[in-house]
Amino acid sequence: xxxxxxxxNPVALRHGWSRAVARPWNRTRSxxxxxxxxxxxxxxxxxxxxxxxxxxxxxxxxxxMAGAQRPWRAAGxxxxxxxxxxxxxxxxxxxxGEGVRRLGDSVWKRVVAxxxxxxxxxxxxxxxxxxxxxxxxxxxxxxxVDDEASGQLAGYAIVAASSASGYLQRLAIDPAYQRRGxxxxxxxxxxxxxxxxxxxxxxxxxxxxxxxxxxxxRSEGYVVLPERLELLHxxxxxx
Numbered sequence: 001x002x003x004x005x006x007x008x009n010p011v012a013l014r015h016g017w018s019r020a021v022a023r024p025w026n027r028t029r030s031x032x033x034x035x036x037x038x039x040x041x042x043x044x045x046x047x048x049x050x051x052x053x054x055x056x057x058x059x060x061x062x063x064x065m066a067g068a069q070r071p072w073r074a075a076g077x078x079x080x081x082x083x084x085x086x087x088x089x090x091x092x093x094x095x096x097g098e099g100v101r102r103l104g105d106s107v108w109k110r111v112v113a114x115x116x117x118x119x120x121x122x123x124x125x126x127x128x129x130x131x132x133x134x135x136x137x138x139x140x141x142x143x144x145v146d147d148e149a150s151g152q153l154a155g156y157a158i159v160a161a162s163s164a165s166g167y168l169q170r171l172a173i174d175p176a177y178q179r180r181g182x183x184x185x186x187x188x189x190x191x192x193x194x195x196x197x198x199x200x201x202x203x204x205x206x207x208x209x210x211x212x213x214x215x216x217x218r219s220e221g222y223v224v225l226p227e228r229l230e231l232l233h234x235x236x237x238x239x
Contacts, residue, residue, distance in 0.1 A: 001046055007054040010128050018043035022051045023128045025060060028121040032056035033129065041074035048075060048234050063205060063229040072232045080233030083205040084214070086222040090166065090195045090202055097189035103144040103156065111142070111156050118172035123207075125170065130158065133169040137162040139197055140169075143189055145182045152177075157186040159193050166194025168204035183213075187220055205229050 005011035010023035018039030025031040032051045036044055048059050061072055063083055103111070108127055116124040125133070134140050140160035147154040155173035159166065168190045173183050194202050204222070206213045214224070 001050050003050060003054075010132075011051075011054070013047045013050060015039070015043055015046065018047075020044070020047045021132075022047070022054075022056075022059075023132070024056070024126070026121075026124050026126045026129065028124070030055070030057040032059045033062070034059050035062045035132075036071070039071075041071040044071050044075040048077075057235075059234040061232040061234075063231060065227060065229060069230065069232065075234070077232035077234045080231045082208060083229040083231070084208045085203065085205050085225045085227055085229055086214075086217050087225055088191065088202040088217075088220065088222045090191060090200055093195065094188040094191050097185055097192050099148075100143050100145050100185060100189035103142040103153075107144065107153060107156075110153050111144075114153070114156060114174045115170070115172045117174050117176075130170065133158045134160075136160050136167070136169060141193055143186060143193065145185050145189075147177050147180070147182075154180070155182045155186055157190050159190040161194050161197040161199050164198065164200045166190070166197070166199035166202040168202060171204075183216055184220070187216065191220075 002014045003011050004014070008024045010021060013020045013022060019037040020039065021035045021037065022032050025033050034048065034051060051059050060080060061077060064072065111130065112127055115130065134142055137160040139162070140158065143157045143159060144153050145155050146152065154177035157171040158169040160169055171183065171186055191202055204217065
């Protein structure tokens with residue numbers, strides 16, 4: 001197994017044609033996030049063990065549809081948690097997305113702080129995870145909305161587009177500025193951005209118990225799909 005990079009920074013794992021990418025889950029947890037780019041269950045088993053040897057205490061998969069789980073389960077991964085998958089048919093330009101701006105690299109520290117405050121110690125995303133979400137497709141954007149009173153960045157969204165689909169990869173509002181409509185503003189701005197890039201649908205996922213987010217998305221026309229994404233988990237000591 002060839003390892004490129006130095007843990008706890010993101011590392012690329014290769015063996016012949018097979019490839020995976022791993023990074024720490026976040027700075028609070030010693031779990032690792034593993035994304036399989038291509039490869040068999042045997043490669044996945046070897047990559048997982050390599051990540052554990054690097055110091056991770058457990059390994060969590062990327063979000064997976066049921067049809068993509070076979071090599072992971074063959075490698076010993078089990079269900080960790082499920083995510084609801086939502087879809088919005090993209091129609092005309094939406095009002096209410098005004099005041100949103102495109103963010104540059106200078107605001108990453110604030111974006112990371114917003115994410116941590118919004119999602120808490122386990123589910124927060126550190127900079128490597130956020131950059132990974134932003135680079136998930138060649139066409140993506142980091143959007144932000146400022147609080148009207150303080151001028152402080154109140155929330156952000158990462159949106160990506162590929163072919164006829166748009167993806168609302170991540171959205172977070174600082175709890176200090178929640179319930180002021182900023183989540184809806186970013187949601188509509190994400191819709192308009194994806195529409196301008198030719199997307200016909202917008203997809204996102206969230207935890208099934210995140211009722212506040214689900215209420216917002218449903219009110220914007222998103223439909224919860226019958227299929228669910230799953231995160232699979234491989235605990236240390238299972239080899």
